[in-house]
Amino acid sequence: MRLAFSKLHLALHKSIERIDLPRVVYFFGPIGSGKSSIGRLIDFCLGGSYSWTPALQAEMVSAALELTVNDVPTTLHRDRDASQVMAAWKEDEETLQVLVPAKKGTNEVLPDSGVAVLSDLLFYLAEEEPPYVRRRKGTPDERLERLSFRDLFRFCYLDQDGMDNVFFRLDSDNYAIRAKSVDALRYVLGYRTEQVAELESRLQELREQRLGLLSGAQALSKALEEAGLDDINAYDVKIESTKAEIEHARTAAQAARQQRSPTPHAAEELRDRARRLAQEQIALEQASADIDFRIGELERHLNELQMLSVRFQRTASARMVLGGVDFSSCPRCTQTLPKRETGLCAVCGQPEHITNADGALDETVVNEDLAARQAELKDTLLRLRAQKRSVLLRAAEIASERSATDYSLDLRLKEYDSAFLSQALQHERTVATLEQRLDAMLRYRKLPDVLQEQQAHAEALKLDEADLRAKLESAKKSAFNDRKNVELLGELFLNCLVRAKFPDVKPDYRVEIDPATFYPRIPLGVNEALVVLSFDNAGSGGMKALFKTCYALALHRVCARTGDSRLPPVLIIDTPTKNVSSVENPEVIAAFFRLIYELAAGELRETQFIIIDNEFSAVPSDIDLSISSRHLVNGDPDNPPLIPYLVGDFS
Numbered sequence: 001m002r003l004a005f006s007k008l009h010l011a012l013h014k015s016i017e018r019i020d021l022p023r024v025v026y027f028f029g030p031i032g033s034g035k036s037s038i039g040r041l042i043d044f045c046l047g048g049s050y051s052w053t054p055a056l057q058a059e060m061v062s063a064a065l066e067l068t069v070n071d072v073p074t075t076l077h078r079d080r081d082a083s084q085v086m087a088a089w090k091e092d093e094e095t096l097q098v099l100v101p102a103k104k105g106t107n108e109v110l111p112d113s114g115v116a117v118l119s120d121l122l123f124y125l126a127e128e129e130p131p132y133v134r135r136r137k138g139t140p141d142e143r144l145e146r147l148s149f150r151d152l153f154r155f156c157y158l159d160q161d162g163m164d165n166v167f168f169r170l171d172s173d174n175y176a177i178r179a180k181s182v183d184a185l186r187y188v189l190g191y192r193t194e195q196v197a198e199l200e201s202r203l204q205e206l207r208e209q210r211l212g213l214l215s216g217a218q219a220l221s222k223a224l225e226e227a228g229l230d231d232i233n234a235y236d237v238k239i240e241s242t243k244a245e246i247e248h249a250r251t252a253a254q255a256a257r258q259q260r261s262p263t264p265h266a267a268e269e270l271r272d273r274a275r276r277l278a279q280e281q282i283a284l285e286q287a288s289a290d291i292d293f294r295i296g297e298l299e300r301h302l303n304e305l306q307m308l309s310v311r312f313q314r315t316a317s318a319r320m321v322l323g324g325v326d327f328s329s330c331p332r333c334t335q336t337l338p339k340r341e342t343g344l345c346a347v348c349g350q351p352e353h354i355t356n357a358d359g360a361l362d363e364t365v366v367n368e369d370l371a372a373r374q375a376e377l378k379d380t381l382l383r384l385r386a387q388k389r390s391v392l393l394r395a396a397e398i399a400s401e402r403s404a405t406d407y408s409l410d411l412r413l414k415e416y417d418s419a420f421l422s423q424a425l426q427h428e429r430t431v432a433t434l435e436q437r438l439d440a441m442l443r444y445r446k447l448p449d450v451l452q453e454q455q456a457h458a459e460a461l462k463l464d465e466a467d468l469r470a471k472l473e474s475a476k477k478s479a480f481n482d483r484k485n486v487e488l489l490g491e492l493f494l495n496c497l498v499r500a501k502f503p504d505v506k507p508d509y510r511v512e513i514d515p516a517t518f519y520p521r522i523p524l525g526v527n528e529a530l531v532v533l534s535f536d537n538a539g540s541g542g543m544k545a546l547f548k549t550c551y552a553l554a555l556h557r558v559c560a561r562t563g564d565s566r567l568p569p570v571l572i573i574d575t576p577t578k579n580v581s582s583v584e585n586p587e588v589i590a591a592f593f594r595l596i597y598e599l600a601a602g603e604l605r606e607t608q609f610i611i612i613d614n615e616f617s618a619v620p621s622d623i624d625l626s627i628s629s630r631h632l633v634n635g636d637p638d639n640p641p642l643i644p645y646l647v648g649d650f651s
Helices: 035-045 054-059 118-125 149-153 175-188 194-226 232-259 267-322 363-414 419-444 446-481 484-499 541-562 586-601
Strands: 003-012 016-020 024-028 060-069 072-079 084-091 094-101 132-135 143-146 520-523 570-574 608-613 628-631
Touching (some): 003 035, 003 570, 003 608, 035 060, 035 072, 035 570, 035 608, 072 118, 094 267, 118 149, 194 446, 232 419, 267 363, 363 419, 484 541, 484 586, 541 570, 541 586
Parallel strands (some): 024 608, 024 628, 570 608
Antiparallel strands (some): 003 016, 060 072, 072 084, 084 094, 132 143
């Protein structure tokens, strides 16, 4: 995913602040100037949680982030305490916008797109399928679980709170959180090979196909049981009995013709039956047409409700944005509006009918009502389609029976239809009825064979599934042994630590990264040294922050070298030096920022850097890199803080 930030807008009660975000930008200043809040606001617009400073609690209204996702201009706007983000982007010269949940969503916000939360929207704009990883391995309910954008962005935003205490959640006590971070790193490093992914996909398809066959076989078995076809031997006896009845009726008809005894006439009965069947057939055809008309109306109504849902969300978003605006100038020509009498709209001068935007329309209730109505319509459509199938089946039976009746009537009318032949005609009609019944029984007789074929196919797929599972396990072992990118991560991590002059780390050391946890360990010495450096014992908060930053830099370097865009090319570093002083440890500070500038000008020239720190470290003269910087100082009009008009007074 190619991601680049361009501008951050912060709406305050008394001003709107705009912060430019070029490719390499440096924010610095004393404590309380709001520099760390810039990183938090970017993360907030991208769906992150919020814990605002007292100044932002008092003055912040909303934040908006301008960015490009795979060259698609996008704006993400989020109110201070909102759990939803208003996203707007351009598509074919048209600006689209949607209100999307920041983290948790249940329904699609874009029809037929799979977009339910902000993470889905970002992958949708990037025209990429969200990454999947295998979760709960070895259990019967094994399945694929999707990684979110937040799982990847964790390695792009090194926030101040987590710089010295949580190592990308790889050391979390919560197994689910730790496993999610490990899965994200596996995806970023390509640790799961394409062969493994393909075999997992094939195994999933094969399993779904087998389960589908078993489900169909169970349904067919139940239907056969209800129809009396569960005992095939008894059903064969019924078939033979029907054949015997047919032979008996034919014999009786032939004997009646030979005897020519006076009998009741049969033609009138056939005519009445043909007449009734024709009327019933016409009624069934009319019922089918009526059902089709009703289905069409319901489908149009359902489509209208879907469009109404999208329009309502747009209207609610506009109402939310404009409902509380107090216009002082014309929004069209920007001229100052004249004074209006009380009760008149300040813009158009008509009687005021605007209601308060907050709570004026309960979106949740409306969405639930729409969802309920859509569910009712879908249920009605299912019942209508089932009713139509029943009508069509009955119409087919009537047509077949009517054809047989017309054929019998035609035969009777061609012959001399005297009374002594009517009994023979009745026997022949019985023969026709029994033949139709026998024909249906012979067709149904094939269903048990179909059931056996489905069960046999399911068993064959079970064997194929076991074979494919064995191949997948073998491929996973091969992928586990393929440590190329993991070893490269360790080499580049050591390189970053050495270039940053991290204490006690030498170029001839090695980094051990366990593929099961991706937690780095550095033996301090040769051979099997007992002293090991890790994030737990890296030293003070400042040293832990440098340790973690070097790990993130190494991870981005791996992605840049492999030419893979699985990790967004953005790195926000918030106060990496912590309590490492430029006075007491000038060589460490200088070496660390030289490392960042060299990477920004070289290997990571396609990566956007947003650096936040207490002091400014200039680019060395021998490095060709252009950066932007902003000094934030409370009370300094030439270098204003994030909230320029507020100086410690929140009243």
